[in-house]
Amino acid sequence: MLKTELCTSLGIEYPILQGGMAWIATGELAAAVSNAGGLGIIGAGNAPAEVVRAEIEKTKELTDQPYGVNVMLLSPHVDQVMEVVYEEKVPVITTGAGNPGKYIEKLKEVGTKVIPVVASVALAKRMARMEVEALIAEGTEAGGHIGELTTMALVPQIVDAVDVPVIAAGGIGDGRGFAAALTLGAQGIQVGTRFVCAEECTVHPNYKQAIIKARDRDAVVTARSTGHPVRNLKNRLTRKLSKLENSQEVDKERLEELCVGSLRKAAREGDVKEGSVMAGQVAGMVEREETAAEIIDSLLAEANEILKEKAKLL
Ligand code: TUI
Numbered sequence: 001m002l003k004t005e006l007c008t009s010l011g012i013e014y015p016i017l018q019g020g021m022a023w024i025a026t027g028e029l030a031a032a033v034s035n036a037g038g039l040g041i042i043g044a045g046n047a048p049a050e051v052v053r054a055e056i057e058k059t060k061e062l063t064d065q066p067y068g069v070n071v072m073l074l075s076p077h078v079d080q081v082m083e084v085v086y087e088e089k090v091p092v093i094t095t096g097a098g099n100p101g102k103y104i105e106k107l108k109e110v111g112t113k114v115i116p117v118v119a120s121v122a123l124a125k126r127m128a129r130m131e132v133e134a135l136i137a138e139g140t141e142a143g144g145h146i147g148e149l150t151t152m153a154l155v156p157q158i159v160d161a162v163d164v165p166v167i168a169a170g171g172i173g174d175g176r177g178f179a180a181a182l183t184l185g186a187q188g189i190q191v192g193t194r195f196v197c198a199e200e201c202t203v204h205p206n207y208k209q210a211i212i213k214a215r216d217r218d219a220v221v222t223a224r225s226t227g228h229p230v231r232n233l234k235n236r237l238t239r240k241l242s243k244l245e246n247s248q249e250v251d252k253e254r255l256e257e258l259c260v261g262s263l264r265k266a267a268r269e270g271d272v273k274e275g276s277v278m279a280g281q282v283a284g285m286v287e288r289e290e291t292a293a294e295i296i297d298s299l300l301a302e303a304n305e306i307l308k309e310k311a312k313l314l
Helices: 005-010 027-035 049-062 078-088 101-110 121-128 151-161 175-183 205-213 236-246 252-259 262-267 281-285 292-310
Strands: 016-018 040-043 067-072 092-096 113-118 135-138 166-169 188-191 219-222 230-233
Touching: 016 027, 016 040, 016 292, 027 040, 027 049, 027 067, 027 292, 040 049, 049 067, 049 078, 067 078, 078 101, 101 113, 113 121, 121 135, 121 151, 135 151, 151 166, 151 175, 175 188, 175 292, 188 292, 205 262, 219 236, 219 281, 230 236, 236 252
Parallel strands: 016 188, 040 067, 067 092, 092 113, 113 135, 135 166, 166 188
Antiparallel strands: 219 230
16 A cells, blocks of 8 residues: 555555645544545634634544644744644644744644645755654645745755655645655645545535636636735636736735635635635646545555556556
8 A cells, every 4th residue: 555654754544644724624624634544734824823722622523643733824823823733732733834943843842743835945955954754845736825836846856855755735636646746756745625625624615616617727826926926716806916916016905905814705705706716726627525535545546556557667
């Protein structure tokens, strides 16, 4: 079966992490993924610390397997969220949208394994020096806040630059992507978009349907001018944002006004026209709602089959 050293170090069955998506990845989804043998991850996003604590409690009620929390470093509540992580002794955290350096010592002290998401070799090297458990190399195919490089180019460059296990993310939606990631030198994968459409995911049904309906070119990048580019599905909001960004003088205030709260609007209220439907380029590959276990089983079966066939190459 498909196992790597990462499975041993994280105490999981299969090297599959579920992306810790803000407003989407609640305790229900995280627990379902962990119960199916992957690592389920709660998305803290911009949520206040006590909201994150409640999701952690829920996860612990639903699973006795390891789980994680994604800490979004741009959150105004990041320091308080970290306090909750220390108190609850969360087994694993992933971090996004910044450098988690200043929290690492304390996290290690309480026994929380740290897996930063990086989008460049430079940050990967800096993080590897802090002896983190692993790194997630996330390519620009991913949904949400993204870097510049593609997964295909980023993963092998990071694998060559560091001595810690690398997990590939961005653009992985099925077993072919899983096998490709392993071929690039990754020890595991992180999957976001496909898990949004897991039955156990509590996101608004309109959000799941938007992903299921999406085609290959629908996941577009907005907010480049803010320095925090975001990949989300084309809709009324992204068209408004593009128009603003393409105008002679960008109205930063109006741009900010349109972005604030837009993910919540789509994910919780179901407004997939005016809200931000963050999703990766593999949205076009997601065809139906399935259980988390079905997603994991099919990723494993497909990747196994491909790697087995590859071994027979003449
Ligand atoms: O964090 C994510 N994806 C996200 S966060 C998010 S919430 C949000 N909403 C609006 C604007 C900004 C965020 C939605 N999706 N993925 C992990 C990720 N981290 N991708 C890229 C990075 C990254 C980028 C630059 C990590 C570090 C970094 O460098 C910072 C430094 O200090 O060098």
